[in-house]
Amino acid sequence: MGGKGGVGKTTCAAALAIAAARRGRRTLLVTIDPAPSLGDALCIRLGPTPRPVPATDGMLHAMELDARTALEGWLKERAGAIEALALQGTWLDRDDVRMLMGLSLPGLDEIAALLELSRLRQSARWNLIVVDAAPTGHTLRLLDLPRTFEGVARAFGCMQQRHRAVVEALTGGWRTDAGEALVRAMFEDATALRTWLTAGDQLRVTWVTLPEPMATAETLDALSLLRTAGLSVDRLVINRALPAGPRCDWCDTRRALETRTIGRLAAKVRALPGSIVMATVSARDREPLGVPTLAGLARELARGSPTPLARTCPSGVKGRSPALSGRPPAPDEWSELQLLLFGGKGGVGKTTCAAAAALDLAGRNPQRRVLLLSTDPAHSLGDVLGRSLDDDARRLPVRGQLRARELDARLSFERVRERYRQAIDSMFDRLRGRLAVEAAYDRQVMRELLALSPPGLDELAAILEVVEVFERPPGERPFDLLVVDTAPTGHALRLLEMPGVMQDWAKALMRLVLKYEPLAGPGDLGALLLRLSRGLGSMRTLLADPHRAGFVTVTRTGALPAAELRRLHARLQPLGIRESTVILNAVGRGSCSRCRRLSRTEMEDVSQLQQWTGRTGLRLVGAPAELPPPRGIGRLAAWRGSWQKLNAPSRRRRSGS
Amino acid sequence: MIILDSLLIGGIRFVLDKIATAVDAELNDETALRDELLAAQMRLELGELTDGQFRVIEVDVLARLREVRDRRQGAGTASLSGDYRITGVDATVEGDEHS
Numbered sequence: 001m002g003g004k005g006g007v008g009k010t011t012c013a014a015a016l017a018i019a020a021a022r023r024g025r026r027t028l029l030v031t032i033d034p035a036p037s038l039g040d041a042l043c044i045r046l047g048p049t050p051r052p053v054p055a056t057d058g059m060l061h062a063m064e065l066d067a068r069t070a071l072e073g074w075l076k077e078r079a080g081a082i083e084a085l086a087l088q089g090t091w092l093d094r095d096d097v098r099m100l101m102g103l104s105l106p107g108l109d110e111i112a113a114l115l116e117l118s119r120l121r122q123s124a125r126w127n128l129i130v131v132d133a134a135p136t137g138h139t140l141r142l143l144d145l146p147r148t149f150e151g152v153a154r155a156f157g158c159m160q161q162r163h164r165a166v167v168e169a170l171t172g173g174w175r176t177d178a179g180e181a182l183v184r185a186m187f188e189d190a191t192a193l194r195t196w197l198t199a200g201d202q203l204r205v206t207w208v209t210l211p212e213p214m215a216t217a218e219t220l221d222a223l224s225l226l227r228t229a230g231l232s233v234d235r236l237v238i239n240r241a242l243p244a245g246p247r248c249d250w251c252d253t254r255r256a257l258e259t260r261t262i263g264r265l266a267a268k269v270r271a272l273p274g275s276i277v278m279a280t281v282s283a284r285d286r287e288p289l290g291v292p293t294l295a296g297l298a299r300e301l302a303r304g305s306p307t308p309l310a311r312t313c314p315s316g317v318k319g320r321s322p323a324l325s326g327r328p329p330a331p332d333e334w335s336e337l338q339l340l341l342f343g344g345k346g347g348v349g350k351t352t353c354a355a356a357a358a359l360d361l362a363g364r365n366p367q368r369r370v371l372l373l374s375t376d377p378a379h380s381l382g383d384v385l386g387r388s389l390d391d392d393a394r395r396l397p398v399r400g401q402l403r404a405r406e407l408d409a410r411l412s413f414e415r416v417r418e419r420y421r422q423a424i425d426s427m428f429d430r431l432r433g434r435l436a437v438e439a440a441y442d443r444q445v446m447r448e449l450l451a452l453s454p455p456g457l458d459e460l461a462a463i464l465e466v467v468e469v470f471e472r473p474p475g476e477r478p479f480d481l482l483v484v485d486t487a488p489t490g491h492a493l494r495l496l497e498m499p500g501v502m503q504d505w506a507k508a509l510m511r512l513v514l515k516y517e518p519l520a521g522p523g524d525l526g527a528l529l530l531r532l533s534r535g536l537g538s539m540r541t542l543l544a545d546p547h548r549a550g551f552v553t554v555t556r557t558g559a560l561p562a563a564e565l566r567r568l569h570a571r572l573q574p575l576g577i578r579e580s581t582v583i584l585n586a587v588g589r590g591s592c593s594r595c596r597r598l599s600r601t602e603m604e605d606v607s608q609l610q611q612w613t614g615r616t617g618l619r620l621v622g623a624p625a626e627l628p629p630p631r632g633i634g635r636l637a638a639w640r641g642s643w644q645k646l647n648a649p650s651r652r653r654r655s656g657s
Numbered sequence: 658m659i660i661l662d663s664l665l666i667g668g669i670r671f672v673l674d675k676i677a678t679a680v681d682a683e684l685n686d687e688t689a690l691r692d693e694l695l696a697a698q699m700r701l702e703l704g705e706l707t708d709g710q711f712r713v714i715e716v717d718v719l720a721r722l723r724e725v726r727d728r729r730q731g732a733g734t735a736s737l738s739g740d741y742r743i744t745g746v747d748a749t750v751e752g753d754e755h756s
Contacts, residue, residue, distance in 0.1 A: 510699045521692040522699060530699050537702075 005346005250590020319588020
C-alpha cells in the first residue's frame, strides 16, 4: 500500500488486511513507515513482533517492522563471518574492525527491513502480507535497495577475493570458508529481493491518493516510476471523496474540485498500459479507527463509491470555524534565525506552510536573503509556488530577496562522492609511490563501499553542503536564512539524527587514517574527513542553538496527526532541537449540517491542542482552510496574512491569589 | 596486511630504503609538514589533543614550514644551504628487543 503522506495509506492497508483475514487469508499486516501510526489506526499497541489483532474473524496479525532491530538481528547472525572477512580481506586489524562494527550503519537498516519482510513472506504461518509503506519518495527508494545490497555484497566480495589470492599464493590451494558463503548468500538474497519486488505474481501495489490536484500529480509520477521499476500497480484508491450532501458553498466547491480532479486522473490512468482498477472511497466524519470501523471501510474499498455529481463550482471559498477568532498570531521570532525547519506528518501541508512563511519573512526583512529549500525526495514545492523549480536556487519575483530550490540530493552526493573517490585514489597512489605496493583489492573495496548510496546519506550530504554556508563570514554567504521544507516525520527525524551517527563514522575513519598515517600520510582523505566531522559538528551545534535554529511542526486536526505531533515533540527533545511553533493547518468548514458536525469535532481537537501547547509552552497558530488550496505566490502570501492565533487565552490571575 | 605483504615481498632492506625516503621527505617536503599539521588538527577534533597541545605543535610546524621556504628561497643565492639529501641508513641492532 503506497502513496503520498497523509492520504490514508495506513487506514486503507488496515482495512484491506481485515477484509482479507475475514475472507480466510492468513494475513500479516506490517508497517514499515519509520513513524508508524498503524497501532493508532487499529487502536492496539503494536511492537516489532507479530501480534494477533483482536475482534477480527479469521487470522490477522499486525506488527511494526523496526528497521534498526531488523539490522541488529541480521548483523548478529553474521557478525563472526563479517569480522573475519574484514580482518582477512583488508588492512584493518581487530581493533579497527570492532570499532567500525560498533557503529550504526545508516541506511542499511532499510535493507535489513526489506530482508526481514522477505523472510516473513516465506513463513508458512501467513499467506498474505499487507505492507503499509512509507510515504512516496521513500517507497520509491525502497526499490533501489536490492541494488544497494548488491553493492555491499560486491565490497565484501572484493575482501574475499583478496583473502583468497593471499591464501592461494601462500598455500597453493583454497577451501571455501564462511566469508565466501556469506558473500554468496548476500548475492542470492539481493537477486531474490529483486525478483520478489518485480515479479507481478508475488507482489501487487495498491496506490492510495486523495482527490486533490497535488496528490494526483504525484500519483501519476509515482505510477510511471513504479512501472519503470517493474512493479505492478493493480489498484488505485481515491480516498476521502466528499459524499453527496445538502447544499453548502464549502462542500459544493470541494465536490466540484474533486470531480474535476478525479476525471482528469481517470483519463490519464486509462491511457496507461495495463489495467488499474480505480475505487473511490468517501470521506468519513471522523478518522476510521478500530477494527469494526475499518471493516466498513474495507467493504467500500472493494466496491468503490459512486462519485457524487458536482453542482456548479463557485470560484473559491474560505473555511469558517469558531476557533478562528481573528486574532493575529503572536509575532514569530524567525527573522533572526539562520535555519527554520518545517516538519510534520505527510500530507499536513508542510510545503504550503513553509512556502507561505518564507514569502512573508522575505517580504518583512528585505535586507535578509532567504533560501527556501525542499528536501523531500518527492518534491512539491514547485507545484505549491506554481513555478518550475530545480536544484539551482531560483530567484522568485517577490518583495525581498527570496530564492527557492528543490534539492537534488543524489546530485550533491555524487559531487561529494567524487571528492572522496579522488582522495582515496590519491591515498592508494601514495602507498604505491612510497611502499611500491599496488593494493588493488583494497582500492576496489574502498571504491565499492563508496559507490554505495545508503538511503538517507545522500540527503544528509546534500543538506550539509547547504548548511556549511553558515561557516563562512556573513558577507560571503549566498543567503542569511534557510527555510527547509523537510520530508515527512520519520525520514526528517532520521535526517536530524543522522549528523550524530555520521560524525561517529567520520571520527572512526579519522582514527584509522591517523593510525596508518606513517604509511600514506593523512592526505586529502584526512582533510575531507576532518572537514566532514567539523561540518557535522557545526550542524549539530546549529540545530541545537535556539537563537539560530527553529523547528515548526505543521499538523491537522484528527487523532493520527495529533498522536504523531506528540511523538515528534518527544523525539526532538534529545536532539536539542527547539520546537517553537505548531501550525494547525486547514482549520474551518462550511455551514451545512455535515460541516457543522465536523466543525464541532474540529473544535474538540483544537481545544486538546490548546491544552497541549499550553503545557509545552509552544505557540499555536491556525491556518484557515481554503478551497481550492492556496497555490502560487500571490495566494500564498494572502493566505499567510490570514494565519491566526489559536493559543487559549491565558487565564488572568485573580488579584491577591 | 599491506605492511605484511610488503615485508614478505621486499624484505627489510626495502623497508629501510623507504624509511630513508620518508626521512628525506620529512626534512625537505612542505607536504610532510602540512600533513603533520593536518594530523594534529585531526587529533584535536578527535579530542586526543588539547587546544594547548595543538598550539605548541602548530607553532612548531609553522616555524619549520617557514624554515623550509626560507631555505628554498636562499638556495637560489647561497649554494651552501641547499636541500638535505639522505643517501642511506645504517642500522645496528643490540640487546634484548623487549628491553
